[in-house]
Amino acid sequence: MLVMDQWLRPARTLSISLVLFTELSVVAAEAAKEFHPFLQKHCAECHDEDVHKGGLRVDQLSLQHASPDLLVRLFDRIQTGEMPPKKADQPEPAIRQAFLAELGKTVVTKEAEVAGPSGRTLVRRMNRVEYEHTLRDLLALPLLRVKELLPEDGQQFGFDKVAGALDISHVQMTKYLQAADEALRQAVVNVATRPETKTWREPAMRQDSARAAIAQKCCVPLNGRELAPGLTSLVAGNPVEDYGNSYRAPSFSGDAESCAVLTGVIGAHQPEGIQIDRFHPTVPGWYRVRFSAWSLRWERTHAVAAVRGMVRSYTSLGLPFIKDAKGHWQATPLPPEKLTPKGTINYECMENVEFYGTGEVTHIIRASLKGEPLGYFDAPSLKPTLHEFKVWLNPGERVSFHVMTLPGSGAPGGGFSDGILDYDGPGVAYDWFEVEGPLVEQWPPESQRRLFGETPVGKYPRSPLAGAPTIIEGATTKLPLADCKGAGQMLGAERLLNLNGTTTITVNCAVAGEYEMAVAAFETHAGDEAAKMTLMVGDHEMSHARFSVDALRAGPKTFRAKFRVDSAGPVTVGVQYVNDFFDEKQTDPNLRDRNLFLANIEVTAPKPSPAAAVAAKPADPRGLLLAFGTRAFRRPVMAEEIAPYAAIAEAELKRGASFEEAMLAGYKAILCAPDFLFVGLESGVPKPGAVRLGDYALASRLSFFLWDSMPDETLLELAAKNTLSQPATLRAQVARMLADTRSERFIEHFLDEWLDLKKMDFTTPDPNLYPEFDPWLRHSMLAESRAYFRKLLTQNLGVRELVTSEKLLINQRLAELYGIRDVTGATLREVPLPAGSPRGGFLTQAAVLKVTANGTATSPVLRGLWVTERLLGIPRRPPPPNIPAIEPDATGAVTIRQMIEKHRADAACASCHAKMDPPGMALESFDVIGGWRDRYRLAGSPQKIRRGNESVEEPSVLVVSATTVGYRSRLKLRLGSEVDASGELSDGQKFADVNGLRALLLQDEDALARNVARQLMIYATGAGIRFSDRPAIEAIVARTKATRHGMRSIVQEVVASELFQTK
């Protein structure tokens, strides 16, 4: 009974009871004979032929024939005491236990039958996230992107790691071929010599984008804190008094110490912001970028300390420019009297000093590459501050900089239509940019070594082409014109090209090196130019190989060009005729048709050199493939296993492919093999029956769990020694893997799926209702939740921290959203939770509140479902058919609460929604971007309404807009009805607000721990949790009790569990 007892523990405390037992209608007729006495006595009254409540009939229920799923539902109802209902006669406890034990045993037997010899988990292909990470690690290409090439993966039990959802189609397979090809090509460099590392540095103001930003009136050149001289009008002769006219852009071509940017977005034409655009990377690689920046407040002609205050635009004053000696308009400081704003202010708007006060501001800069953030950096007031980061740049790529805290940091908008010299407001100055790179640790790079080791690519002899002429070292060989293919025809001893085209011939080059081709040719002249030809090797022109054949039959001329042969073997050379001409009106028939004649072609091979002799050492395709296969298959590989892949490479070589091409075909086959793509084959073919995983399979299960990728050498070494599965080793490895940066992938991927964070961009908050939503907030939200989970792991904090915490992990932007003062800067830091704050735990983090809302409105149903499903682990069931969904209405006529009440009225709805909706009601206090609200926001500005005899303004809220520029950056939004966040759980416990709900959720920490253990186990093993697996989950809950179910302890116990270690 010991084992049975474990099932008898409550499986789910809040188990949802709505079940339509419809599948039961079809049950074997003989079942009636097995009518169980317990069911007969305690269930038949409501669930027989006449009544069959909920679609269930027990009079025909056979324990032997019913589906395990149905029996589990029976089990849970009876075990939790939900059935028989309270008002009915209750079975004796012992009888109830005995029946449950029988039921449990039946289910376990059935589940084992369903699983069959393959056991609980199945071998599965990698999902596309794992595929990408694995290729990155395998090929040492940390920034490889192939995920988007592959079709999206399916999901089961909430995760894209479950075998049943990871199907393979012909499309998937085609994409694997393509992705493998792309990845392998990126691993091989096309640069012959080690690139030199250089340091480049320039003033920010010299960048083209900075100069363009001046033309957009978003940027000012500074010397010290003053406007630098040299600002002119772009249009010659255009009076710069018209500076405010947007058609007449200012221009700056001189030098300045800094470039001060005054808006987050620099006009619709320059959404990429300020870029390092005068540095052009030519070699792909890692680069170190440094820059210096500081914050300021711009006051028309000069910078002062960055304090918040009035953002002002003045009517154009006209006078600051005078003509210089060259006739250019030059800026001069405004006379002091013009700086008195009295009477000349156009617009003004106070910055958010209510919240921030008037202390010094640190603005936040985001560096990005092709829209992907590289980092967020602080720019303190008037203090030039140096920042540094590393980035992988491909040729032509540029790093962009945006200020996230200036008005207009959201959607691309316009710059100031008024001049910067008529403007007071916040700004950020960039002093200079520096790029150092490419940072070369080794050459050839690691990625190429992983494929070719020390073998220099492209230097190996290829099989000669049978029948082709061979060109011997040091010798000159005359090629048979008659054997040329393609364009033209033989005319006597010469080859005639009378139409445009290429004639080619393939030769076997005996050695690698520099060759010379000599072509003796002449033309028949027509038109006003000579015949033109180009000498070709393969698809390419030889260097300096375009010739004008200004020679006639009487005296053919010889034209020479050189070409390189990287490896001995067949090479195709050719002559291309490009300017055929025929003039039918020409009276002289000899001047009518221009043709090219080839009289002789010779190729001269290089002289033998000692270097070539060294390079000609035969390569070892099998050895290279074996080494690669061993890593790719994550286990030792036998030489004979490599044979089919070697055969592919050899066939390619025979066909005349280069050594590199041939090997890549072999590697590609390895990357498409089931041994690479399928996880679970590492310890050989899994033996039928539930057995422990072999050490290699365990290594992969571990690494795909915590790194989303293949095991590293340490894990494989332990597997080779058969010691990985020892408990102490396993514990140490889990600790090591969590400390490794690759575990970020686990945090990101697990939270994406578990907490639905992957839905972050599914909806965009309505810019009319939530104008304050900006990219920095979006980024900060995700960063908070991920860093928070990292903290739970590192500090081994208990599951109660899922719903509550004493400290928040926030930056300035989140602090603003959460209403917490005095947090400055982009970096997340721990901040004590202010007394009475509604925040704490994942429950009230902005990311969670955002993904559970659409961009306009919140739904307590969806948020309630999130809490019950994701935090409490109660799976949802689809609503009964033909039930229309609630129609959202924000016209104010019906409140969400009123609509939700409908769920209670209908019994079919109530059985689920009574449990699902209430937690969502508590979260009504948070809007769609996770901000606190007492009242719902409505679109538009507040109107005057009559209250008694008075005309008063409707309630409103002042919001900082991320999308509008400068003085228009604060908007007043209408507020509607008050939020009521109170509710009652299905067991009758009441709460007044989210903190009330929090307290109720914390009553059962075991339930929270059980859910985390289940979610992690599904994620880690790629299979759902069955009834039979409940004891293992309960064991994890029990074993982590000492740490109050610390997050790291749960991860450790998941790995230690037999569920993790068996097939």
Next chain:
Amino acid sequence: MAHVAASALTRRTFLRAAGASLALPFLDAMRPAFAAELESPRRIIAICTNLGVLEKNFFPAETGRDYALTPYLETLKDFRNQFTVFSGTSHPDVTGGHSAEATFLTAAPQPGTASFRNSISLDQFAAERIGINTRVPALSLVVSKSGNQSLSFTSSGVMLPAERSPAQVFKALFVAGDAVSVEKQVEQLRTGRSILDSVAARAAALQKQLGSGDRERLDQYFTSVREVERRLLIAEEWERKPKPKVDVPVPKDGEYLLEKLGAMYDLAQLAFATDSTRLISILVKLDGFSEHIPGVGTESHNLSHHVGREDKLRELKNLELAQFQQLAALFKRLQSSKEGGATLLDRTQVLYGSNLGNGNNHDTKNMPMLLAGGGFKHGQHLAFDKQKNYPLPNLYVSMLQRLGIETEKFASSTGTMKGLEVF
């Protein structure tokens, strides 16, 4: 105005193509292609706009032939007798809001649940039977801000990613490579096949040793590998066949909804007229679009959750009207392409609708649906019970049968579409 070089080309292209195939090494896979193709081909294009269609602007109040045109149908008034509107239909047991995008053409029950598995889509079902006749068995296209979600699913329920770029599809269909690049392409296809051959052999060896559950997984892999090999072989043959010539420039991919949608519709007409394919699916994923649509300023998904607000409803109507105007343009283009004695519209079934009956509350019942052309007696509003919907898969059975495919069933169908007759 783009037009195809020879308007009666389809027939001849087909004959030429057939001749060329006969001369090639005879492929088992290609054999069905030469059976009974006596008349010009029949085709299907299925279009799904993913955020619903406002019902009051779409469904006519009256049923039968004499219904009054609603604002959206008004845009199609020139074709009134060439389409049928369906109301009160939906896919049985399909719930789950946006996840029903995946089941628009498959009708697989319960998308969005943990245990959901999709099934084959209408276009792929047809492609398995008639796809062999054309360079591309079926084209899956998407109009979207990002991503390549599609309406097309294989028989194992796997999504076939859609093409987003009209320019790339155009190049694949109509821009011929020179002899050298064709040879190179063929060479690569061959290398691809030998790679697949080696891994298939490995999978076959593994399969023998595995337990049943694992074996099924490997079997799926093995089947896919063989399928790709077969396709590469066919691709090799097609690679050598001349591509049809069309004298229109390569289309621009565009950035905004309407130019993207227009380019896709133009491409569809070209692909049909040249008989490059006979099956096209287009998912119009509106999410994220708002720019350059007359009378629309708000992001589309946001608009679909109009929450009853007048301003949003107004914008939403403009968004949907613009899409119907594009549909009218497609009808017109198909109508003006002649093929034998008929028009392309006569030979093409155009299915248009949405997976959502109500975008505001994610309801999947009462899907807005419309079928044009393709050789049916049109001109009516077939209305069914709004409470207890009529199974939409029945329409798909009718469509497949009209295509010449002998099938009695598709997904959860219970028969053919009641009240829809063929010419």
